[in-house]
Amino acid sequence: MKETRPILLIDDSDEDFASLAWIWRRSAIGVTLVRCKDGEDALEWLLGTGRYLGRNDTGNPALILLDLNMPRSNGAAVLSALKLNPLLQTTPVVILTTSSNPADVEACYRGGANGYITKSLDVEDMEVSIRKLVSFWLEVASLPQGEFHGRG
Amino acid sequence: MSTKAKMILAQNVDLSNCDREQIQYAGAILPHGVLLSIREQDFVILQASVNTATMLGPAAEQLLGQSLAVVLNDSELRTIREQLDSGVLDTPRRAFRTLIRELQFDVFIHRVDGVIITEFEQHTGNHQDSASLYSSVHAALTDLQATETVQSFLDLAVDRVRHYTGFDRVLAYKFMEDDTGWVRSESLDPAAGFVSYKGLRYPASDIPQPARRLFAKTWLRHQPDIGYTPVPLAPQANPLTGGPLDLSCALLRSVSVMYSGYLKNMGTHSSLVMNLLRDGKLWGLLACHNHRGPLHVPYEVRVACEFMAHMVSYLMAAKERSEESAYAVGLKTFEAKFASSFSGDPKLERTLPASLNLLGFVRAGGAARTGNSHVIKQGRTPSSEQILALAQWLSAHSPNDIFTTNCLSSHLPEALTYAPIASGLLAIRLSKTDHQYLLWFRPEQTQTVHWAGDPAKPVDLSDDGERLMPRTSFAIWKQTVQFTSQPWLDLERAAAADLRSSLMEILIREGERLYDLYADLERSRNELDAFAYVASHDLKEPLRGISNYAKMLNADYADRLDQEGRDRLETLIRLSRRMDNLLDSLLQYSRIGRIADTYGEVDMNAVAKDAIDSLTAQFVNKVDIRITSSLPTVIGTESRLLEVLTNLISNAAKYNDKAVKWVEIGVEPETSDKFCELYVRDNGIGILPEHNEQIFDIFRRLHGRDEFGGGAGAGLTIVKKIVEVHGGRIWVESVMNEQTTFRFTLRRAGGK
Numbered sequence: 087m088k089e090t091r092p093i094l095l096i097d098d099s100d101e102d103f104a105s106l107a108w109i110w111r112r113s114a115i116g117v118t119l120v121r122c123k124d125g126e127d128a129l130e131w132l133l134g135t136g137r138y139l140g141r142n143d144t145g146n147p148a149l150i151l152l153d154l155n156m157p158r159s160n161g162a163a164v165l166s167a168l169k170l171n172p173l174l175q176t177t178p179v180v181i182l183t184t185s186s187n188p189a190d191v192e193a194c195y196r197g198g199a200n201g202y203i204t205k206s207l208d209v210e211d212m213e214v215s216i217r218k219l220v221s222f223w224l225e226v227a228s229l230p231q232g233e234f235h236g237r238g
Numbered sequence: 239m240s241t242k243a244k245m246i247l248a249q250n251v252d253l254s255n256c257d258r259e260q261i262q263y264a265g266a267i268l269p270h271g272v273l274l275s276i277r278e279q280d281f282v283i284l285q286a287s288v289n290t291a292t293m294l295g296p297a298a299e300q301l302l303g304q305s306l307a308v309v310l311n312d313s314e315l316r317t318i319r320e321q322l323d324s325g326v327l328d329t330p331r332r333a334f335r336t337l338i339r340e341l342q343f344d345v346f347i348h349r350v351d352g353v354i355i356t357e358f359e360q361h362t363g364n365h366q367d368s369a370s371l372y373s374s375v376h377a378a379l380t381d382l383q384a385t386e387t388v389q390s391f392l393d394l395a396v397d398r399v400r401h402y403t404g405f406d407r408v409l410a411y412k413f414m415e416d417d418t419g420w421v422r423s424e425s426l427d428p429a430a431g432f433v434s435y436k437g438l439r440y441p442a443s444d445i446p447q448p449a450r451r452l453f454a455k456t457w458l459r460h461q462p463d464i465g466y467t468p469v470p471l472a473p474q475a476n477p478l479t480g481g482p483l484d485l486s487c488a489l490l491r492s493v494s495v496m497y498s499g500y501l502k503n504m505g506t507h508s509s510l511v512m513n514l515l516r517d518g519k520l521w522g523l524l525a526c527h528n529h530r531g532p533l534h535v536p537y538e539v540r541v542a543c544e545f546m547a548h549m550v551s552y553l554m555a556a557k558e559r560s561e562e563s564a565y566a567v568g569l570k571t572f573e574a575k576f577a578s579s580f581s582g583d584p585k586l587e588r589t590l591p592a593s594l595n596l597l598g599f600v601r602a603g604g605a606a607r608t609g610n611s612h613v614i615k616q617g618r619t620p621s622s623e624q625i626l627a628l629a630q631w632l633s634a635h636s637p638n639d640i641f642t643t644n645c646l647s648s649h650l651p652e653a654l655t656y657a658p659i660a661s662g663l664l665a666i667r668l669s670k671t672d673h674q675y676l677l678w679f680r681p682e683q684t685q686t687v688h689w690a691g692d693p694a695k696p697v698d699l700s701d702d703g704e705r706l707m708p709r710t711s712f713a714i715w716k717q718t719v720q721f722t723s724q725p726w727l728d729l730e731r732a733a734a735a736d737l738r739s740s741l742m743e744i745l746i747r748e749g750e751r752l753y754d755l756y757a758d759l760e761r762s763r764n765e766l767d768a769f770a771y772v773a774s775h776d777l778k779e780p781l782r783g784i785s786n787y788a789k790m791l792n793a794d795y796a797d798r799l800d801q802e803g804r805d806r807l808e809t810l811i812r813l814s815r816r817m818d819n820l821l822d823s824l825l826q827y828s829r830i831g832r833i834a835d836t837y838g839e840v841d842m843n844a845v846a847k848d849a850i851d852s853l854t855a856q857f858v859n860k861v862d863i864r865i866t867s868s869l870p871t872v873i874g875t876e877s878r879l880l881e882v883l884t885n886l887i888s889n890a891a892k893y894n895d896k897a898v899k900w901v902e903i904g905v906e907p908e909t910s911d912k913f914c915e916l917y918v919r920d921n922g923i924g925i926l927p928e929h930n931e932q933i934f935d936i937f938r939r940l941h942g943r944d945e946f947g948g949g950a951g952a953g954l955t956i957v958k959k960i961v962e963v964h965g966g967r968i969w970v971e972s973v974m975n976e977q978t979t980f981r982f983t984l985r986r987a988g989g990k
Binding site: 099101102104105108112155184185186187205206207208209210212 | 775776778779780781782783785786787789790793811814815818822825829
């Protein structure tokens with residue numbers, strides 16, 4: 087079954103989002119890239135609450151890309167919020183971050199992350215990684231079919 | 239208690255029992271007067287000296303049982319009665335002067351044992367008139383007040399007393415804490431040509447305890463003629479008590495045979511002795527001697543002398559107190575100076591400047607300060623070895639912070655060898671564990687005593703007759719004070735304790751300050767690592783934006799840019815990459831100390847092999863990398879040690895322009911149980927000695943950025959930090975253009 091659900095990017099950096107969007111366009115990735123600026127924003131979008139009350143959508147995204155280094159609640163806290171929520175915990179989360187610190191890598195997997203990619207300085211290298219990532223999760227892997235749980 | 243049986247009277251005393259001689263029961267009087275003891279209620283004569291016939295007319299046996307009226311007239315008897323009624327009268331008071339059979343007598347009365355002792359002292363009449371005596375005493379007191387030191391005060395006092403009395407020698411004699419005596423001052427008739435006694439010391443035994451007790455009772459004692467024959471009392475016993483008459487206070491009391499013997503030996507014919515008191519205690523004596531013949535000091539002059547003695551006592555207490563307080567102030571001043579000279583280093587040997595003059599504290603001949611195994615000496619002290627041994631002995635044997643002794647050899651027999659220099663010791667303990675002390679040494683007393691005569695002249699102690707001579711006494715004193723110093727004063731002990739506590743306070747304060755400093759340093763080091771980590775991390779984000787935008791621009795708009803525009807974009811991307819490398823190094827460096835690595839045993843052979851394997855691709859067929867000996871197993875974190883070797887090997891391989899390049903990894907033969915010394919050697923370009931330190935600085939490059947394969951310039955910094963975090967050290971040895979050897983130490987596994 088062809089995956090049509092969007093991929094959610096949780097990242098506060100507009101430049102990184104612009105780079106990813108550029109890669110999306112260049113690689114003609116077939117699913118929508120939704121971007122939330124921080125964890126609170128993302129949780130509201132995912133649960134259809136707050137500003138996203140009545141979001142008419144298809145349910146959980148196919149994949150969540152999560153940056154670690156964000157203002158307000160940091161990436162690790164967002165990861166744990168996602169993984170502790172029964173409505174969200176089955177959705178794979180791939181960490182997309184600046185840090186190459188082995189301690190961060192270990193902590194993320196321990197926290198339930200499903201993948202860990204270091205943001206490359208070279209957008210073209212990054213494009214290669216993203217292509218492989220999307221190809222694996224959307225074409226190779228089987229994903230859970232989450233119910234739509236927005237309230238409206 | 240049968241005191242009678244034990245009584246030793248003046249007639250049968252010798253050296254062995256003189257300390258017990260009960261000289262107040264002399265049973266006899268001096269011959270220049272008459273003594274009658276009378277019953278108070280009816281003035282009936284109970285006892286009489288046997289010389290009444292020559293002085294008063296009637297023989298003693300004729301007087302006994304008679305009323306005093308036989309000798310004195312009614313008005314005189316009334317005067318005596320009035321005086322008896324007016325007071326306690328336990329010391330002689332002159333009642334009046336009277337004329338009996340052409341002889342003038344001063345009559346003194348006082349009470350003792352329920353009787354009245356009536357003394358008739360013959361008055362010779364050749365005395366200064368009272369008015370001129372008064373004015374000269376008055377002048378003397380004014381002069382005494384003006385003197386500055388105790389010494390000059392006493393010098394003046396003895397001079398004036400000699401002037402009033404006409405004695406040819408007057409001594410001011412001081413009793414020391416240990417009851418030994420010291421001639422502090424002397425006035426000699428310059429015409430007489432006598433040997434001076436000034437500065438002489440006497441053993442305590444020279445003035446036996448009974449004498450001292452008697453001194454306390456009367457201010458003045460006079461013996462006009464030492465060569466006298468004592469005049470006994472008849473009867474010997476006081477009829478009212480059945481015991482001997484107590485003559486303690488009697489003016490005419492016959493003195494101890496020991497004392498007259500002593501005076502005779504000194505060649506003295508006449509003496510007058512006055513007490514000097516301080517705070518109610520016997521401080522010393524003013525002793526007058528006449529060598530040229532008997533000398534009877536008339537009553538008026540004696541009154542003046544007694545008044546002088548009172549005034550000297552009073553003024554001298556003030557003088558001494560002011561000298562003592564000046565000394566105490568000096569001790570305190572030293573304490574303040576000591577505290578301010580503190581350099582702020584808790585290591586004591588560095589704390590106290592060597593220039594600090596310890597001799598500015600208590601009176602001492604020498605001082606020293608000991609530390610672990612070093613001694614700083616000032617003044618006259620034992621040798622450094624002796625001082626160190628002494629400090630060790632103190633650590634082991636004295637639990638107190640302050641130790642004082644004026645006879646060190648009685649505690650520590652070895653100290654006999656340096657007794658002349660250090661019989662006295664005052665020690666302040668600073669730290670027991672490493673024998674840190676401040677020490678002050680006092681020389682043996684005999685070393686300090688100024689002896690006016692010839693100290694080398696031998697003294698024969700075998701003959702008791704010669705025993706009581708000043709020079710003999712001095713020799714005996716020398717024996718009794720052998721190996722002792724002048725005693726330490728309470729004042730000095732207290733000052734030493736104060737000094738110690740003020741020093742301890744400083745040390746504690748400094749210790750706390752250093753602890754705080756260390757904590758601050760630790761905190762800021764951690765903060766710096768955290769900062770480097772966060773900063774490099776946060777700097778990466780905008781950098782990635784710059785780089786990505788340049789890339790995207792290049793990809794999307796390259797066709798719209800000319801070659802120059804494309805080159806500039808390339809440069810932008812290249813610079814971003816370099817900055818990224820720098821940030822990576824900084825991150826890596828900051829992680830070394832920040833992340834607590836787990837330590838274990840690491841086989842350096844395996845690490846070296848891994849390092850070579852990881853570098854082979856880079857240097858394959860270009861460099862011969864070899865391990866020259868079997869490497870040790872060390873304590874460390876394998877991944878970190880791999881970083882060390884990888885960095886060093888790749889550096890060695892890179893900075894090499896030889897046709898045949900090689901790198902050697904090896905270990906020096908065992909240099910220590912604890913550490914092993916590994917090395918990485920190459921036949922490369924070498925390093926100038928002036929760069930031996932700089933090469934370890936972060937981002938320091940000695941070559942162009944693109945020479946020798948480039949790099950961020952943090953490799954050796956990271957290597958150094960890893961080695962140091964492992965407890966080792968790293969350094970470089972190099973011969974320019976020939977070879978470079980990096981040496982580093984690591985803890986040996988199974989080492990002690």
